[in-house]
Amino acid sequence: MSEWLYRLFHHSKAAHPIRHYFGRSINAQRxxxxxxxxxxxxxxxxxxxxxxxxxxxxxxxxxxxxxxxxxxxxxxxxxxxxxxxxxxxxxxxxxxxxxxxxxxxxxxxxxxxxxxxxxxxxxxxxxxxxxxxxxxxxxxxxxxxxxxxxxxxxxxxxxxxxxxxxxxxxxxxxxxxxFKQKKLTEVEHLQSIDEDELRIKYGAMQQWIEDCQLALKQLPANDNNSTVSFTLLSLLLQIDYLIVPQNDIAQEIIEKISSYFMEDERLVEQKNDELLNFILKLQKLDFETFAPYFYKACYTFSPMERATIEELIQFIEASLEKSRWFRHHRYPHVVSTIYHYMAFYMLYNYGLHPSYQALLHLLVEVNNSDFFVALGYRPLYHTQSKHFEKEAIIRAVNDAIEPYQKEFSNLVPFGKELNYTTLEEFSHSFYLHLKNLNYTEL
Incomplete structure (x- = not known):
């Protein structure tokens, strides 16, 4: 566990279950x-x-x-x-x-x-x-x-x-x-976020940016543009989903991601430079500038239409295909980045069934254990000992699937069948099971 996470976690006063909001869709049960x-x-x-x-x-x-x-x-x-x-x-x-x-x-x-x-x-x-x-x-x-x-x-x-x-x-x-208005109109219903939580999020963002810069230096020389893209996009999606900035930062993140995927005359190198420059801009923010961009709010409607299971399968298969070369040539850090990107992209880009969203969030939580521990959650994966809390993960998979088995009789929990050897193997096996989930209605 990094030093800033250790300090924040061991000074945590949380004694009760914690509720946090992640992502920009509805993170609640109907x-x-x-x-x-x-x-x-x-x-x-x-x-x-x-x-x-x-x-x-x-x-x-x-x-x-x-x-x-x-x-x-x-x-x-x-x-x-x-x-x-x-x-x-x-x-x-x-x-x-x-x-x-x-x-x-x-x-x-x-x-x-x-x-x-x-x-x-x-x-x-x-x-x-x-x-x-x-x-x-x-x-x-x-x-x-x-x-x-x-x-x-x-x-x-x-x-x-x-x-x-x-x-x-x-x-x-x-x-x-x-249109550069100084403040939003009618914000009394928005809830402020505790300063301790904001400092955790600020520290996490700075740590992730440093990790990203280090990862960029370690990328293979061949096919460098696409691996840079995965690295930068994964970071922005991670910031958007886990930290959930609002107002100007949120608007800029959305614009940068949308701009990258826009089909135009720009080269991939130019698009990557735009992503990197924005990330460096975030790195320069001090805490006092960072803090006002956050609030908690309730949501009733999802902004995204529900994706079909076929769309999700197609995305997973295409992404796993891209990771195979790096797995074969032993670039585990690139494979890990692609696996991170896949979960965050699906949570960002698709309207998901509540069970599917819960499963992807579980995968995110396992792969970002230090961040969740800092927020007061029990670890599902110990980064220093590389130990999985297998029983807790199995329960979480069951909790995501079992409430919907009356609706989808062929939806089967898979927690016991996951590969708990390494984080990379865990993520790979998780995506294979997601790909094979059966949402056929009765």
Whole structure:
């Protein structure tokens, strides 16, 4: 364990299970009665009990960590009208439901902060949206949704409400970053992060950047561009998933990753230089500059469409094929980097079934054990002794799969069958089992 992790871990005051948020999707379990609530909503709509139907449906969107609600959606009645607040990152969606209509809106920015460039941007955005529109109301720019309840079903609610929530969250940060606004509007629902945790994350980022620079010096001379890309992209994805910066840092990470995969006239060397320059920029941040870019927030909708198992298999097979040459020619550090990259990329780029996401997170936790230990988690892998906590890993695999075996009868836990010889062999065997998971429904 590196010195900074050792100091932070041994001064930790955590005595209870710790909840942390990782990645930019929903890191929570769906409502345990989601299906029942959805069916109750369907029945209530068919019987003309519109407001009650909405209540059932909105309650089905609540998500949980263990048995504790994330309180990502709040409901209350006033007379015959149902009012709600729904949280999606930086955005607060407020709405009301009557027998005749469904209305919801989110504050994007202050009207006084809008300039000609922002107004032009919003006109373009309005043409791109399907269900929602931007408009000014009082002192604020808002994103609004209005639905007529004459013929309503839960399926007709999902996509409009999701479009409102995802775009409100995205647009708030996009306008803040690209149009250089000093602060976000309406942030009272965002939770601050403890300074001790931020210092762990800052130290981890600096350590990872140093490790990355060392790894770049050790890369083989042949096929150097692709291995540099794996190394740099893996680091950015690792920072994004494990540290979860927000605001400007998050926007820049997203832009740098998207820019790399853009098909244009730039050479791979140029794209790698852009990634490296941004990483060096992160390295120069002092803690006081770093700290304001973090907060905790609730999320209701995933920003990514659910990937098919075929897409995931194709990605794993293609990535393992790229690693074979390095395995054969004994470049274990390159193979390890590719294995790191694979997990982080799937968590970043694909909408995943909760079981699949939990399994990938487990693989990430094993491969980044020092970081999780510093946050107060029990180690699944001991970096100094190279010892796996095999029974704990087996339990975690079971916990990820067993809740879904009624839905997918051929989904079988594989923890006992993993290769616990080395981290490299463990990761390789883990991906082979992920590739063979059977999500065939009954």
């Amino acid at each position: 409502h345990p009665q989601e299906n029942e609530l959805f069916n109750q909503a369907m029945e209530a709509f068919s019987e003309g009990r519109t407001v009650q139907a909405y209540e059932h449906y909105l309650r089905s969107l609540e998500n949980f960590n263990a048995a504790e609600s994330n309180e990502n959606i709040l409901l209350h009645y006033a007379d015959d009208t149902l009012h709600f607040e729904l949280y999606q990152g930086t955005a607060v969606i407020r709405g009301s439901v009557s027998d005749k209509y469904f209305e919801a809106h989110a504050v994007i920015t202050a009207k006084a902060l809008m300039n000609i460039a922002i107004k032009r941007h919003l006109l373009e955005r309005n043409d791109q949206l399907t269900y929602v529109r931007y408009y000014t109301h009082g002192e604020f720019l808002q994103l609004k949704l209005y639905l007529d309840n004459t013929t309503m079903t839960p399926q007709k609610i999902f996509y409009p409400l999701r479009e409102l929530a995802l775009n409100a969250d995205y647009e708030k940060e996009y306008i803040h970053y690209h």
